[in-house]
Amino acid sequence: MDIAAGLLQGFAVAAQPANLLWCFVGVLLGTIVGIMPGLGPPATIAMLLPLTFLMDPASAIIMLAGIYYGAKYGGSTTSILLNVPGESASVATCFDGYQMARRGRAGAALGIAAIASFIAGTVGVIGIMLIAPPLARMALAFSSPEYFALMALGLAMVVLLAGRSMVKALLSMLVGLWLAGIGTDLFSQTSRFTFGRMELLSGIDFVVVAIGVFAIGEVLANMEGREAAKALPVPKGLRNLLPTGQDLKDSRFAFANGSLVGFFIGVLPGAGSTIASFISYGLEKAVSRRPQEFGTGVPEGVAAPEAANNAETGGALIPMLTLGIPGSSTTAVLLAALVLWGFKPGPLFIGENPALFWGLVASMYIGNVMLLVLNMPLVPLFAQVLRTPAYVLYPVIIGIAVVGVYSTSGSLFDVWLLAAFGLLGYVMRKLDYPSAPLILGLVLGGALERALRQSLMMSDGSVSILVSRPVSALMLSLALLVLLIPAFGKLNRLRLQAIEK
Amino acid sequence: MRKSLVFALGMAFAVPALAQSFTPTRPVEIVVHTGPGGGADVLARAMAVMMEKEKILPVRVQVTNKPGGGGATAAAFLAEKKGETHMIGIFTGVWLTNPLTSAEAKVSLRDLTPIARLLLEPAVIAVKADAPYKTLNDFVAAAKQKPGELKQSGGSITSRDNVVRQQLQKVSGARWQFISFPGGGERIAALLGGHVQMMVIEPNEAGEHIRAGNMRVLAQVSDSRLPAFPNVPTLKEAGFNVTPVPQVRGVVAPPGIPRENVAYWEDLLKKLTQTESWKKYVADNQFEPAYQTSAELAKFYDEFTAQMRDILQEAGVKTVR
Numbered sequence: 001m002d003i004a005a006g007l008l009q010g011f012a013v014a015a016q017p018a019n020l021l022w023c024f025v026g027v028l029l030g031t032i033v034g035i036m037p038g039l040g041p042p043a044t045i046a047m048l049l050p051l052t053f054l055m056d057p058a059s060a061i062i063m064l065a066g067i068y069y070g071a072k073y074g075g076s077t078t079s080i081l082l083n084v085p086g087e088s089a090s091v092a093t094c095f096d097g098y099q100m101a102r103r104g105r106a107g108a109a110l111g112i113a114a115i116a117s118f119i120a121g122t123v124g125v126i127g128i129m130l131i132a133p134p135l136a137r138m139a140l141a142f143s144s145p146e147y148f149a150l151m152a153l154g155l156a157m158v159v160l161l162a163g164r165s166m167v168k169a170l171l172s173m174l175v176g177l178w179l180a181g182i183g184t185d186l187f188s189q190t191s192r193f194t195f196g197r198m199e200l201l202s203g204i205d206f207v208v209v210a211i212g213v214f215a216i217g218e219v220l221a222n223m224e225g226r227e228a229a230k231a232l233p234v235p236k237g238l239r240n241l242l243p244t245g246q247d248l249k250d251s252r253f254a255f256a257n258g259s260l261v262g263f264f265i266g267v268l269p270g271a272g273s274t275i276a277s278f279i280s281y282g283l284e285k286a287v288s289r290r291p292q293e294f295g296t297g298v299p300e301g302v303a304a305p306e307a308a309n310n311a312e313t314g315g316a317l318i319p320m321l322t323l324g325i326p327g328s329s330t331t332a333v334l335l336a337a338l339v340l341w342g343f344k345p346g347p348l349f350i351g352e353n354p355a356l357f358w359g360l361v362a363s364m365y366i367g368n369v370m371l372l373v374l375n376m377p378l379v380p381l382f383a384q385v386l387r388t389p390a391y392v393l394y395p396v397i398i399g400i401a402v403v404g405v406y407s408t409s410g411s412l413f414d415v416w417l418l419a420a421f422g423l424l425g426y427v428m429r430k431l432d433y434p435s436a437p438l439i440l441g442l443v444l445g446g447a448l449e450r451a452l453r454q455s456l457m458m459s460d461g462s463v464s465i466l467v468s469r470p471v472s473a474l475m476l477s478l479a480l481l482v483l484l485i486p487a488f489g490k491l492n493r494l495r496l497q498a499i500e501k
Numbered sequence: 502m503r504k505s506l507v508f509a510l511g512m513a514f515a516v517p518a519l520a521q522s523f524t525p526t527r528p529v530e531i532v533v534h535t536g537p538g539g540g541a542d543v544l545a546r547a548m549a550v551m552m553e554k555e556k557i558l559p560v561r562v563q564v565t566n567k568p569g570g571g572g573a574t575a576a577a578f579l580a581e582k583k584g585e586t587h588m589i590g591i592f593t594g595v596w597l598t599n600p601l602t603s604a605e606a607k608v609s610l611r612d613l614t615p616i617a618r619l620l621l622e623p624a625v626i627a628v629k630a631d632a633p634y635k636t637l638n639d640f641v642a643a644a645k646q647k648p649g650e651l652k653q654s655g656g657s658i659t660s661r662d663n664v665v666r667q668q669l670q671k672v673s674g675a676r677w678q679f680i681s682f683p684g685g686g687e688r689i690a691a692l693l694g695g696h697v698q699m700m701v702i703e704p705n706e707a708g709e710h711i712r713a714g715n716m717r718v719l720a721q722v723s724d725s726r727l728p729a730f731p732n733v734p735t736l737k738e739a740g741f742n743v744t745p746v747p748q749v750r751g752v753v754a755p756p757g758i759p760r761e762n763v764a765y766w767e768d769l770l771k772k773l774t775q776t777e778s779w780k781k782y783v784a785d786n787q788f789e790p791a792y793q794t795s796a797e798l799a800k801f802y803d804e805f806t807a808q809m810r811d812i813l814q815e816a817g818v819k820t821v822r
Contacts (some may be wrong), residue, residue, distance in 0.1 A: 046537030046564070050550050140694035144680075184571065186681045189602045189658050189818060198577055198605045201570030267685045323693070324709055325686035332538035332686075339705075340547060342785075346709025409572075410567065450683065457680050458696065460649060 003129060010358025014366055019059050019359070020195040026063035027367045030070020031374060037078055037086040037211065041071040049337055057225075058356050062363040064337060068330050069121055069313040069364065072427045073371045076113040076306050079469040081106055081385050082397050084215040084404070085422030089273035089309035091210050091439055092281045095161075096294065096301025098218075103297050104234060107241030107383040108348035112299045113306040115243070116255055123259035123369040124266070124314020128321070129361050136322040139267045144454035145466050147270050149475035151448035154275050154440070156479040157282030159486050160291070161436040166486065169437045172428065176441020179204055180449070187453055199413040206274075207408055209442055211401045212418045213435045217425020219394045234386050241380040243299065251303035258307025265308075266315020269327035270451075273312035274443050277305035279355075283484050286485060295436075314364070321357065323347055522761040525587055528561040532590035534575035536568045539751060541591045544750060551778045571599040571657075573606035580608045582755040586762045589616060597802060598659045598809050604821045611645055614758055617770045618751035618793035618801060620783060623723035624661065624701045625730065627716045629692060633655050636721040637669075637739045637812040639697060649756075651677040652697040654688040658818055661748050663807070665722055667816045668743040694718070704729060704787040729787055743822040746808060749791070751798060767795055 013019060033044045045064050050061035075090040080097035093113065100109035111342055127135070155173070162169030181195045183203030194200040235241065258280045265276040284304035285294045294301050317334075319325040324346035326332035338345045343353065350357045388396070405418045459465035467473045529550065533541040542564065548792040549562035550660045558570040573597045579590045592610060600606045615769050626637060644651045655662030663679050670676055680697060682688045689706065693715055702716075704727055710716040720739045721730055752770055754763065773779055773790050783790050793801060813820055 042537040043566070046542065046546065046566075049546050050553070053550060128811055140690055143691060143694055184603065186657055186683055191603060191605055191797040196605060198570055198573050198607065201603060201605050202568070203575055269690050270682075282674075284671060319686065319690070324706070325689050326538070326684070327534055327686055329538055336538050339786075340543070340550075344709050347713035347715060350708060363550045409569070410565075411569075450681075454680050454682070457678055460678075477672070 004367075006354060007129065007359040009355060010360070010362030011493040013058055013064065013359030014362035018056075019062055019363065020366065022055070022059040022063040023066050023363045023367050024335040025371055027068020027070035027073075027371050027374065030067040030072075031074040031371065033067065034071035034074020034086060035077045037084055037207070037400060038054055039407055040087055040330075040408070041331045043128050044071075045330065045333045045337070049333075049340065052161045052337065052341070057343070058359045060337070060341065061189050061334070061356060061360055062367075064334055065317070065360055065364065066367050068334070069310065069367065070371055071185070072121075072310045072313055073114065073117045073375055075309070076117070076302070077110065077382055078400070080109045080302070081382060082393075082400065083218045084214060084397060085207070085210045086404070086465050087384070088206050088210065088443065089277050090305075091214070091274065091443075092277040092305035092308075093213055093302055095281065095305075095436060096299075097298030098214075099295065100299070100302065101297075101386060105297065106234065106386055108243040108247055108299065108310060108481055109297075109302050110379040110382055111241075111376065112247055112251055112302050113244040114372060114379065115248070116251065116258060116307040116374075118368055118372040119255045120259040120262055120311035121313065122365065124263050124311040125361060125364040125368070126312050127263050127311075128318055128364075132318045133322050135267055136318050139269065139319060140323075141144065142268050142270075142471070144451045144458060145469050145472040147268075148277070148448065148451035148455055148466060148476070149333025149472040149479070150268075150271065151266075151444045151451060153281050153475050153479040153482065154282075154444045155448065156482040157278055157435045158280045158440055159483055160285045160294075161434060161440060162486075163432065163434045164297075165432070168431075170434045172433050172435065173437035176438040176443075177445040177448075179209065179438075179442045180446040182251045186450065190348030197413075199411060203446070204417065204442075205405075205409060205414060206439075208405050208414050208417050209421050210439055211394045211405060212421025213425035213428070213438060215397055216418065216422025217429055217435065219397055220422060222390070223394065232385055239397060241383050242376075247299040253287070254300035254303035254380065255307050257283055258304040259311045262308030263315040264314035266327070267318050268315075268445065269319050269325050272328060273316075275447075276308040276312045278443065280308035281302045286482060296374075302469055320345065321350060324349065346439040464492040523586065523759070523765040525558065525560045525765075528563050529558065530563055530588045530722065531677065532565045532567055532575050532579055532588060534567060534569075534572040534591075534593075534596070536566055539568070541593060541750070542566060545591050547727075547782055549686055549822065551776060551782065552769075552773060554778060555773070555776045556770045557776070569679055570606060572596040573599055573603065573608065576606070576608040576610070576613065579753065579755050580612050583757045584594070585755045589752050589754050589766060592751055592753050594661070594747070594809075595659075596616050597806050598813070601806070601810055601813060601820045601822055602659055602818055605740050610753060613756055614754040614763060615786040615795045615802075616752040616754050616763065616766045617795065618749060618791055618798050619770065619774065620749065620750050621723075621789040621791040622748040623704060623721060623727055623745075623787065623789055624665075624748065625704050625707050625721045625727075626665070626699065627692070627702050627707050627710075627718050627719045628699050629695060630715050630717050632698060634698075634716065635717075635720065637734075637741065639734075640719060641669065641673045641675045641741075644677040645673065648676045649678060651699065653677060653679050653689040653699045653701075654682055654697040655679055655701060656683075656685075656688070659809075659813060661746060663723075663816065664812050665701050665736075665743075667812055668746075669741055671815065672741050672743055683741070701742075705785075708787075723789065727787055728784075731751055744808075746812070747805075749792075749801075749805070751793070763795060 063236040073084045077091040078084040079090040083098040085091045094236040262276045342360045552558040567578045592618045600609045693704040722745045
């Protein structure tokens, strides 16, 4: 009853013409920012802060939040079309999204991504509305041992991302873990593998590695032969550019899986959408009836990570709104904005500012619909990008990659790193090393190490802390189970062979 | 008499002449060492808004984020812009401590042009509201009874959080764990979740959790009591004879800029700190106004660096300078 009344009040706020307009401005800006690699939502929101002082706080938060979740819609576009992940959360979308595009199904992939985003975005809002405060309290029970177990579970996904050779996948992951170790160690403040370079003090930006290995590596590999350098097939006719009923049917479990995984991981202040998208991709593959086809362009391989990274937005707003604890850089900027407008974000925020909170929730329902309406017509349009001949498209991809990397850090050093990782990506492709495990190791490595060392400091060196806590023990067993999946697969094949004989 | 009259006349002519000799003609850049949403970034953006609102700067202000290396990237960026007259940077104590422990952080604040110290950020020591410790003494006594069992969440080992711990451990002989978390949110979550027992927190962040009944404040890390915490003792009042290490924020400029340029920035920041919006901002955030001029700042560098070096060495942190 409270919720119904609150939501009614919220829609009264969000449906004011001015707020509808700001909501639209926010989601539109978000989509644009999401499409462009490099410029992310935190920087965009920070740049718009001075403008928001002239606005009503409700309109302002509605617009800024629109940028936040709108960017997640746009983020998949370059991943699918160009193999350039616009942000870290879109890396997992590259795996199947780009393969779909190569098979002439770019439109279907973009459509699935938009639909997954819509469903998951809405699930996220429903989550905020119904269970925000109790969930935020539950998330507090999560501490370093649980984070370690979560990261270990994520890392176990490597067996699902491996190609033909498990050894090569593990080697690739180890390189990723090593890359994650570069920089200043948080605990002792000593530098590791910085080779005396100041630029390496804060580690290697994940986006540099992902864009280098995926996009530049792909371009280099494609440039070798005339055959591969032909433009990708784009079917004619609107009907062929949108997802089919079969695609949606294949993805229905992925929509649910991604929404739930994304939402719950989003609530944890120390996790993030990248981990959510990897776990949900892995989970989708683990339970799929056709795991061997993952990575060749299956719609559910796009739906799961896209849903996860959109639902994460809803989840991540929960600790910020209910406890004043930011879980990501975007929520940190939003929190700073609330403070600058004179609010006191914290445990009492929702109770004291119901109009603002419910207005935001209602605007997110409206914003998600706007985003779907905005993005679906763009799908056939974006798919045409692939008609561009290779001699135009490849330089453009390299240009986008360089600009994207430079605009994130403003450092030329990172552009050289990009070139180096592009070469690495090319060599890995030639030698048949999968690149996804490298990215997985890099994404999870830092958090995994931190959580492990924090846990051991908490227990004064005793490893038992990792298995004596129920949640962490449960997740570690899950990780073990995931690791055993290939063994089960082998057993199953042997069994089938035996039956045939 | 005549001498002082001449001097006064001279000053009267010199000051406007000095102020007129430099006026910014294009947008001014404020360089910060954090990403959007970080402490220095928020301060810089608030300053930009205030300068615009109070009309004390004739041009626009834009904030440039140069995150990385604990301030080293931003410091090096400023050092490279030798003689650049339309750029200032916001520094914090990290810019002084980081070169102490990191060989790669070659640029120190001394290589840049000091402009002004703006404010100090006090902190409070907080525990969960249902914790058994009513005073800082209770906590320290409990830590003494079970050495190494109580835990504190905080930032890196060179952060103020750990410095306060080191100082308290030294004067009391107690010992407790310090667990580093990269994000402020994670530190608070660790305390509220009961995974650690104590933390050093900014008064504003603590304020809302106190109001909601989640946290209790045991002592404040400042020289005098904050207006919002009139009944909470300072460290000294609580019986711990330690000198609080200030968390400082101020402004620097690239090296080699003309003297009238320095005077212009000093004057601008002085004007800024006298505006109503600045005073409100400082009060709202529970900062301590601590304006210091360029000359005073150089002395502050030395004192602060020496104090930090001692504390870090005692804490077993390897210093390289």
